[in-house]
Amino acid sequence: MMKMRSDTIKKSVLVAVGVIENTDGEIFICRRGASQHQAYKWEFPGGKVEAGESVAQALARELAEEIGIAVRSCQPFMRIEHDYGDKQVILDIRKVTAFTGKPQGLEGQPSRWVPVTELHSYDFPAANSPIVDKLLTEAGN
Numbered sequence: 151m152m153k154m155r156s157d158t159i160k161k162s163v164l165v166a167v168g169v170i171e172n173t174d175g176e177i178f179i180c181r182r183g184a185s186q187h188q189a190y191k192w193e194f195p196g197g198k199v200e201a202g203e204s205v206a207q208a209l210a211r212e213l214a215e216e217i218g219i220a221v222r223s224c225q226p227f228m229r230i231e232h233d234y235g236d237k238q239v240i241l242d243i244r245k246v247t248a249f250t251g252k253p254q255g256l257e258g259q260p261s262r263w264v265p266v267t268e269l270h271s272y273d274f275p276a277a278n279s280p281i282v283d284k285l286l287t288e289a290g291n
């Protein structure tokens with residue numbers, strides 16, 4: 151088998167990410183744990199797409215597992231490719247516009263509803279900047 155430098159080809163991880171909005175125009179965010187990649191950063195809940203899953207299926211599974219909601223409706227929002235150096239990710243972000251259940255951090259992670267205009271005061275992973283920008287633009291800011 152041909153050998154190549156480990157940094158020549160990096161395998162990307164596909165991640166399903168949910169921007170969950172309530173009727174007050176607030177967004178639900180969670181804080182990542184100590185042992186996770188991008189530890190302690192705030193995030194939009196979601197996780198890796200597993201083999202055989204669609205992005206929508208992965209998002210529904212992750213949001214049920216992590217915050218206990220059932221997604222009823224979601225739409226594509228944006229897609230972001232980002233190289234962290236130690237890890238390369240493709241974020242497939244969906245806007246969750248209808249769900250049942252009350253979102254809460256089921257894995258012990260801190261979580262909260264935040265007005266769109268306050269998202270910039272949270273420390274998100276670097277890949278997330280375009281998400282926050284687009285939400286602000288949509289909200290007319």
Ligand SMILES: Nc1nc2c([nH]c(=O)n2[C@H]2C[C@H](O)[C@@H](COP(=O)(O)OP(=O)(O)OP(=O)(O)O)O2)c(=O)[nH]1
Binds near residue numbers: 192198239277
């Ligand atoms: N969920 C989520 N992940 C993000 C965001 N921004 C960002 O760069 N990421 C990155 C961090 C991680 O490298 C990756 C998410 O993968 P993860 O490891 O948390 O996936 P997972 O929930 O399946 O967790 P695990 O089973 O591996 O513990 O995407 C975001 O807003 N939300």
Ligand SMILES: [Mg+2]
Binds near residue numbers: 195198212216
């Ligand atoms: Mg996750």
